[in-house]
Amino acid sequence: MHGVTLRIDLTGRRALITGAGQGVGHGLALAFATAGAEVLVNDLRAERADAVVDEVLALGAKASAAVCDVTDFDAVVKVVDTWGGVDILVNNAGNAGAEGFTGRGPFAESQPSDWEPYLRVNLYGAMYCTRAVLPAMIDAKWGRIVTIVSDAGRTGDANGAAYAASKAGAAGLTRSIALGTMRTPMTEPLWAEHADSPQAKAILQNYAIRRPGNPDDAAALVALLASDHGSWITGQTIPVNGGFSFAQ
Secondary structure (H helix, E strand, O other), rough: OOOOOOOOOOOOOOOEEEOOOOHHHHHHHHHHHHHEEEEEEEEHHHHHHHHHHHHHHHHHOEEEEOOOOOHHHHHHHHHHHOOOOOOEEEOOOOOOOOHHHOOOHHHHHOOHHHHHHHHHHHHHHHHHHHHHHHHHHHHHHHOOEEEOOOOOOHOOOOOOOOHHHHHHHHHHOOOOEEEEEEOOOOOOOHHHOOOOOOOHHHHHHOOOOOOOHHHHHHHHHHHHHOOHHHHHOOOOEEEOOOOOEEEE
């Protein structure tokens, strides 16, 4: 019986990773660079994108900053056209963009203005980026699109209905990958400063693996899906969430 040697090789592939200036996107950029891909680092803020580009270049891979707002379709199209299309898109930009988490609370007490940031970034942002890259992928007869979503899109969120709806919509758009609780800049204060607090312990009780996830936990799988090793995996939602929920 022959063993399987698994080496993820994305040499010659160009990957656009949205929201790659920090958190999960940062980890993804480094993972793709290690696999040999040319990385287009998207972020709202040039200084964050440039910092990650420098890290990728230090690994010996190619990288460029792709600074734009994913909620601006014309800007996204311009970025993609500037590089002549991409082979791999990772829709990672999420939450409510620069506005952060807003309007959390019972849906009956919310207003449409509270919903808009989540729908604009999580759903329309993914739709805009996907639409922008598809023509070149179709012409090339090769392409990979991976969308990072959230368990909220599967289980709901009592105080974040709009967020959950936007993530469920993004999952329905590409049926790709779902992430559990990650240590990102947004959640880091909980883990770094209050790791032993009742709140942190209560959160981890919901996970079969009693620790928060790290960007590296997702990055390897996303790189696998984007490589030729993942060519027969399509239309799937794959939770990477420490056992918070399980796929049906």
